[in-house]
Amino acid sequence: MVRDAVAGARAGATAESRSAGAEIRRGELAAFLRSRRERISPEQVGLPRGRRRRTPGLRREEVAQLSTVGVTWYTWLEQGRDIHVSAQVLDAIARALLLDRSERTHLFALAAAIDPTPASECTGVPQSLQLMLEQLEPFPACVQNSRFDLLAYNRTYRLLMCDLDKVAPEDRNCLWLAFTHDEWRSSLVDRDETIRLMAAKFRAVMAEHVAEPAWKAMVKRLEDASPEFREIWARHEVVRPGDKIKVYRQSEVGIVRLAATSLWTGPQQGPKLLTYTPADAETHERLERLYALALAAEATEAAPAAV
Numbered sequence: 001m002v003r004d005a006v007a008g009a010r011a012g013a014t015a016e017s018r019s020a021g022a023e024i025r026r027g028e029l030a031a032f033l034r035s036r037r038e039r040i041s042p043e044q045v046g047l048p049r050g051r052r053r054r055t056p057g058l059r060r061e062e063v064a065q066l067s068t069v070g071v072t073w074y075t076w077l078e079q080g081r082d083i084h085v086s087a088q089v090l091d092a093i094a095r096a097l098l099l100d101r102s103e104r105t106h107l108f109a110l111a112a113a114i115d116p117t118p119a120s121e122c123t124g125v126p127q128s129l130q131l132m133l134e135q136l137e138p139f140p141a142c143v144q145n146s147r148f149d150l151l152a153y154n155r156t157y158r159l160l161m162c163d164l165d166k167v168a169p170e171d172r173n174c175l176w177l178a179f180t181h182d183e184w185r186s187s188l189v190d191r192d193e194t195i196r197l198m199a200a201k202f203r204a205v206m207a208e209h210v211a212e213p214a215w216k217a218m219v220k221r222l223e224d225a226s227p228e229f230r231e232i233w234a235r236h237e238v239v240r241p242g243d244k245i246k247v248y249r250q251s252e253v254g255i256v257r258l259a260a261t262s263l264w265t266g267p268q269q270g271p272k273l274l275t276y277t278p279a280d281a282e283t284h285e286r287l288e289r290l291y292a293l294a295l296a297a298e299a300t301e302a303a304p305a306a307v
Helices: 002-038 060-067 071-078 087-096 101-110 127-135 155-160 174-180 182-186 191-206 213-225 227-233 281-306
Strands: 141-144 150-153 245-250 254-264 272-278
Touching: 002 071, 002 101, 060 071, 060 087, 071 087, 087 101, 127 141, 127 150, 127 272, 141 155, 155 245, 155 281, 174 182, 174 191, 174 213, 191 227, 213 227, 254 281, 272 281
Parallel strands: none
Antiparallel strands: 141 150, 141 272, 245 254, 254 272
C-alpha cells in the first residue's frame, strides 16, 4: 500500500511537472509571436497602414489573414492556450511573420513540432568537418543526412554529377536530383537501377520517420514532380543502405568508377560522411582532372571580386 502510494505520488509529480513545463513553453511561444508581430510594419507585407492604427506592427487579424489561419485560432496561440498546432500552420505563420532561420527554429521548438520544410535541416556542418572534406580532395566527398539532403561537399563532388553550386539549396537532395535534374540523371550510368534502389533505400529509412512532416513533404514533392517516381514508389520496395562500386558519367572527364564508404558523424540515421575513392587507375587520373576543373571554376568565380 505504501509502495503504491509512493509510486502514485511520483507519477502525479511527474505529470504536474510536465504540465507546468508545457504551460511555460506556451507562454514563451505567445510572447515570441507577439514580439515578432509587433516588429513588422504593414508596408513590409504589402498592407495599407490606415489612419487609426494604434497597434505597433501588425494586428492579429492581419497575421491570420496573411497565414490563412483563423483569427480565433491565432489569438489563442498568442494567449498561450492549450491547443494543438500543426506543422503546416506553424510554417504559414513563420512565413507571414518573415522569420529568419534561427527564429523559425525557435518557433518550432517552442511549439514542440518538427519543421516540415525540406531545407530546414540543411544548416551546414562544423568547420572541422568541412575541412575534412577538403583534405580528401581530389577524391569526391560529401555530408548527407538520412533523407539524402546534401549538407556539404568538397570541390570534386561539386562537379561530379552537375554543378551543385548552381542548384538551389532547397533542391540539393540526391533523390530529388536523380528524378528531376537532367544533368544529374544523365550522369547515372545505370540510371533505371540506381533510381529504383535510391527510392527503395529512402522508403526503408523512412519507416523510422513516417510521421514526420519533412519526410512526407519530400515524398509529396517528388510525386507531384515525377510520374516515374510515383510509379516506383507505388511498388513499396525496400532495401537497406550499403556501400558498393558506383559508376558515373562525368560530362568533362568521362566514366568514373568509385568505391563508396559511409561514415556516421553522429547517432545512426544522423548526418554521414560519404567518401568516394577511385576503383581503378583510370578513375584516379580522371578525378585529378576533375579536381583541376573545379579549382579553375572556383578561381574564375572569385576573379570579379578581386578586381
